[in-house]
Amino acid sequence: MSxxxxxxxxxxxxxxDGLLIDAYGVLVHTSGAFDGAVSFMQSLSDRALPYVVITNDASRLPESCAAKYQRDGxxxxxxxxxxxxxxxxxxxxEHNLHGARCLVLGPPDSKRYAExxxxxxxxxxxxxxxVLIIGDESGYDFVPxxxxxxxxxxxxxxxxxxxELLLPNPDLIYQRSATSFGFTSGSVANLFENAIRARYPGCDICFERLGKPFAPMFDEAIERLGTRNCAVLGDQLETDIKGANDYGLDSxxxxxGLTDLANTLDHSDVRPDFILPSLDEA
Incomplete structure (x- = not known):
């Protein structure tokens, strides 16, 4: 396959006329910004090209994300x-859950979303x-x-x-640095779902997944961007690229980022429209 x-x-x-840009694996990792990210964002600003950052991160409020990105330049x-x-x-x-008792697994910002x-x-x-909400894999003593x-x-x-079981971030793994990786909240949800299946065979209860690749994220982003003539930049086939393809946007x-081009593309049904080797074209 070509x-x-x-x-x-x-x-x-x-x-x-605009771009939707994933954060982790494209612009930043836990330890800082990827090469070329600062100049890329400056180019968008210089050209007045609209953009929205769409991130499956549910461990930080938008203002906390902005502060992290600011620290990264x-x-x-x-x-x-x-x-x-x-x-x-x-x-x-939409589900009339005002006043619902919420157990949130995650750091303080994950809990602020529920509040x-x-x-x-x-x-x-x-x-x-x-409501059980898995906001992140961090912020609590995991095993107990x-x-x-x-x-x-x-x-x-x-x-x-x-x-209700709610999973804002369906990602299974994330990029800790340019060369290291970690599990995230989607993997935690899988633990619970597998445990339910083990004790209750045939039970179909599962987490409601909200982030990419599902439509609500793109609905909100397109509304803010103000145009559908946009491309989605991401590093994960099953979230960023599948979500863009399903929504009818160029991917x-x-x-x-996370996708290993040498091994993954030939074994996945999800295909991007284009490949961008790097944000760093210097």
Whole structure:
């Protein structure tokens, strides 16, 4: 199978009225910005080309993301950032969850999303919840917290309780640095789902996934961007590229991130429209 065509930055600037840009794996990693990211964002500013950063990060509020990007040398305002965590607010409104007791696994900003949505936070030792939200893999003592949460979940299933399982960030892995990787909240959700299947064979309860590749993220981003004549830049086939393809937008796989071009493309049904080797064209 032939490889998708390469695209240059100048083609992105000339052919589109705006860009949707993934954060981790494209602009930044945990330790800083990728080579070329600062000059790329400056070029967008110089050309007055609209953009929105779309990130599956649910561990930081948009203003916290903006502060992190600023520390990395990227001047990106919070109103240009759509996080998967921010989609919790619309989800609560659509499902009449105001006042729901929320057990949130994640750091403080993950919990703030639930509060902004109108949820009432409960601790893992409370022993009950209406909504379980996995905001991140960090911010809690992993084994004791997940064990207590699993026990509460099983008790609720045994009683036949109604509850919601919510996963803002479906990503399984993320880029810690230019050369290192880690598990993220999608993998935590898989642990719970596999545990449910093990104890309750045939049970089809699963987490509601909000971020890329699903439509709510793109709905919000397109509304802010103001045009559908845009390209989506991302580094993961199953989230960034699949989401763009499903939404009918041009997809650009940035080769500096998680996807191993030498091994992955030939074994995936998800194909980007273009490949961008790097943001650094110096």
């Amino acid at each position: 490889r998708p065509a390469q695209i240059a930055l100048r083609d992105l600037y000339d052919n589109y 990227l001047d990106i305002r919070s109103e240009r950032i759509v996080t998967s965590g921010s989609l919790v607010i619309d989800y609560f409104e 902004r949505a109108g949820g009432e936070l409960v601790d893992v030792d409370h022993g009950d919840f209406d 917290t997940t064990d207590k949460t699993l026990t509460t979940l099983f008790r609720k299933l045994d009683r036949g309780d109604d509850f 650009v796989l940035v080769a500096t």
